[in-house]
Amino acid sequence: MNPAEVEERIRTLIEPFNKKGVAVEPATTFAGDLEFDSLTVMDFVAAIEDEFDIIISMNQQAEIDTYGQLVSAVHKLQDS
Amino acid sequence: MSETILKSAEAASAPERVDLLAKFDPIIQTREALLAAGVEDPFSLVMDEVLSPTQAICNGRDTILLGTYNYMGMTFDPDVIAAGQAAMQDFGAGTTGSRVLNGTFRDHRDVETALREFYAMDHAMVFSTGYQANLGIISTLAGKGDYIILDIDSHASIWDGCAMGSAEVVPFKHNDVEALEKRLKRVPEGAGKLVVLEGVYSMMGDVAPLKEMVRVCKENGATVLVDEAHSMGFIGEHGRGVAEEQGVLDDVDFIIGTFSKSVGTVGGFCVSNHPKFEVLRLVCRPYVFTAALPPAVMASSATSIRKLMHGGNKRAHLWENSRTLHGGLKALGFQLGTDTPQSAIIAVIMPDLEKGAMMWEALLKEGLYVNLARPPATPAGMTLLRCSLCAEHTAEQVQTILGMFERAGKAIGII
Ligand SMILES: Cc1ncc(COP(=O)(O)O)c(C=O)c1O
Numbered sequence: 071m072n073p074a075e076v077e078e079r080i081r082t083l084i085e086p087f088n089k090k091g092v093a094v095e096p097a098t099t100f101a102g103d104l105e106f107d108s109l110t111v112m113d114f115v116a117a118i119e120d121e122f123d124i125i126i127s128m129n130q131q132a133e134i135d136t137y138g139q140l141v142s143a144v145h146k147l148q149d150s
Numbered sequence: 151m152s153e154t155i156l157k158s159a160e161a162a163s164a165p166e167r168v169d170l171l172a173k174f175d176p177i178i179q180t181r182e183a184l185l186a187a188g189v190e191d192p193f194s195l196v197m198d199e200v201l202s203p204t205q206a207i208c209n210g211r212d213t214i215l216l217g218t219y220n221y222m223g224m225t226f227d228p229d230v231i232a233a234g235q236a237a238m239q240d241f242g243a244g245t246t247g248s249r250v251l252n253g254t255f256r257d258h259r260d261v262e263t264a265l266r267e268f269y270a271m272d273h274a275m276v277f278s279t280g281y282q283a284n285l286g287i288i289s290t291l292a293g294k295g296d297y298i299i300l301d302i303d304s305h306a307s308i309w310d311g312c313a314m315g316s317a318e319v320v321p322f323k324h325n326d327v328e329a330l331e332k333r334l335k336r337v338p339e340g341a342g343k344l345v346v347l348e349g350v351y352s353m354m355g356d357v358a359p360l361k362e363m364v365r366v367c368k369e370n371g372a373t374v375l376v377d378e379a380h381s382m383g384f385i386g387e388h389g390r391g392v393a394e395e396q397g398v399l400d401d402v403d404f405i406i407g408t409f410s411k412s413v414g415t416v417g418g419f420c421v422s423n424h425p426k427f428e429v430l431r432l433v434c435r436p437y438v439f440t441a442a443l444p445p446a447v448m449a450s451s452a453t454s455i456r457k458l459m460h461g462g463n464k465r466a467h468l469w470e471n472s473r474t475l476h477g478g479l480k481a482l483g484f485q486l487g488t489d490t491p492q493s494a495i496i497a498v499i500m501p502d503l504e505k506g507a508m509m510w511e512a513l514l515k516e517g518l519y520v521n522l523a524r525p526p527a528t529p530a531g532m533t534l535l536r537c538s539l540c541a542e543h544t545a546e547q548v549q550t551i552l553g554m555f556e557r558a559g560k561a562i563g564i565i
Contacts, residue, residue: 109531112302113323116323116329119332119336125297125318125320125337127318128319128320
């Protein structure tokens with residue numbers, strides 16, 4: 071899957087979690103802009119893991135603050 | 151004089167000091183707001199006198215204890231006390247040393263023997279607390295490149311064990327067998343897998359579906375560790391915990407437990423049949439780099455563990471208490487953490503922290519102590535009043551407790 075395809079799928083997955091309808095851009099942060107709490111993070115990560123059949127460990131999650139970082143991390147993980 | 155000059159010069163050029171405690175201001179404010187509302191501080195209660203496993207003088211009041219983890223009431227058992235007294239007399243007040251140097255006394259060995267007998271397992275290792283047992287075992291078992299897969303509602307000591315090690319940490323939804331299985335299957339080939347589960351989850355008092363979970367772990371080549379802190383002594387035919395109750399104890403690789411609950415003392419442990427288990431004594435830092443528990447604690451613990459092996463009648467009475475309290479609170483209209491009584495913990499769900507603190511205080515004034523639990527310890531940001539029953543609570547005490555809950559609940563407007 072190329073980065074654009076990955077991005078498109080994640081964009082669909084994030085919708086139900088984006089309660090305030092924030093415009094999602096590469097620099098959008100999960101904790102700040104999207105106001106994800108720890109439970110939301112868990113459900114959202116689980117949705118992505120299931121969609122791409124990957125694991126995003128907490129260690130890897132710690133490196134991901136923004137939407138753009140997530141897309142590139144998922145792209146790398148589903149490639150390997 | 152030169153000194154003063156130096157000092158003032160420093161003060162002028164020194165960068166402003168960052169107050170490292172400033173990050174806790176929101177917590178200080180929440181607490182102050184709570185106390186300003188006139189509530190007795192739930193986190194600085196003092197037990198002036200402890201009369202029995204179920205009664206104490208708390209903040210000057212005669213109080214029934216319903217939040218102490220003293221499930222089997224062993225704290226005042228005459229044999230347990232006598233064993234501790236004798237050991238203190240014969241071996242002194244403390245060990246002043248690590249288990250691996252000068253801190254292993256006769257009774258440290260004996261309590262490990264008692265644990266091996268209790269669980270019918272080959273190896274036992276005693277730590278200074280259950281917290282340290284999780285910290286040490288988890289961080290030592292799973293190394294770099296390995297995967298720890300754990301329930302999202304795991305106890306703080308399990309999370310801290312993960313944080314202390316260098317493995318990849320992968321949480322899954324609470325008690326969700328399918329979520330666990332999916333993650334197990336996605337772990338890269340060749341990586342070590344440690345699954346960490348609990349028998350009873352202490353916030354809600356619910357039990358894990360260990361039978362299915364352990365099966366899934368075995369099918370996927372994972373090592374399984376189960377923390378039975380809140381089930382030891384009470385759940386299962388021999389009181390070995392939820393894994394025994396669900397018939398999967400033989401497939402669990404490591405059991406973690408504590409002496410601070412049913413055993414009635416303090417200390418933590420790990421038991422296992424793993425043939426290489428003993429090496430952990432040399433490589434597990436929270437075991438090596440801390441002092442061994444006092445001999446009195448070890449002798450009391452060994453006596454308590456051996457008595458718990460024959461605690462069938464007490465276990466039956468504790469189950470009765472749990473069923474009566476659960477059914478009674480439900481009938482009064484309280485919202486509970488579990489639909490059915492699953493353990494000796496019954497969690498009463500409060501609408502919010504403020505109401506929870508008011509209810510906690512109203513109960514204390516009635517003469518009842520329960521645990522007020524709030525985030526981050528609780529799941530989903532809930533405020534809970536946690537009741538933990540004791541085998542020494544009489545049937546009459548349980549009825550008294552229900553009356554206290556009814557009056558307090560109506561006064562605060564929760565029921
Ligand atoms: C599940 C669980 N594990 C471990 C511990 C730690 O036990 P200890 O009090 O011996 O440190 C506790 C108790 O707080 C617990 O609830």
